[in-house]
């Protein structure tokens with residue numbers, strides 16, 4: 001996310017037009033994040049999973065990224081913070097276990113809140129593993145493609161790179177296929193940018209698959225264990 005000083009608003013056009021995927025926060029004369037965070041022009045502030053600054057700000061005037069060692073240092077720091085630590089190598093990131101349980105004791109197969117979904121699945125779908133009322137959800141939809149209704153599914157997922165999803169379709173609940181001629185992701189993954197690390201994704205059958213008399217979609221999370 002970029003944060004712009006209150007008196008530099010005229011320059012917003014350059015950023016939002018040229019790089020529209022970057023969330024952009026504009027300070028006002030009443031609300032000044034620059035002052036509250038002690039930002040200097042061209043500072044890079046890196047936060048951990050709990051939004052805590054991990055190190056002093058990395059200033060791009062002091063550390064010109066045209067210098068190879070500066071570029072490598074910033075790149076290494078960003079990659080390291082984007083790779084969740086998993087001390088007990090169980091696939092559940094330390095931050096996630098500490099946030100929900102206050103310890104690294106939970107196991108991927110455990111169902112601590114007894115809602116029928118194990119911790120691995122609750123991590124993947126971004127639900128609360130300590131609240132039985134909070135469960136993974138997927139919504140079925142019937143959008144029209146070229147005038148024909150087509151089966152689609154939207155689901156909420158953990159956006160961290162340690163979880164992959166295999167989304168498959170079947171005409172009969174027996175033979176499953178993830179072939180892109182049968183089922184495709186639609187649009188971009190929409191990050192919530194709300195501090196939860198969640199995002200929404202949508203898949204839908206292709207017109208070819210929709211020609212089947214019946215169609216089903218299943219979503220299978222695959223949690224990677226880092227370092228294994």
Ligand SMILES: [Ca+2]
Pocket residue numbers: 086087088089090091092093094097104
């Ligand atoms: Ca762990």
Ligand SMILES: [Ca+2]
Pocket residue numbers: 110111112113114115116117118119122129
């Ligand atoms: Ca559970």
Ligand SMILES: [Ca+2]
Pocket residue numbers: 113115117122127128129130131132133134135
């Ligand atoms: Ca739950």
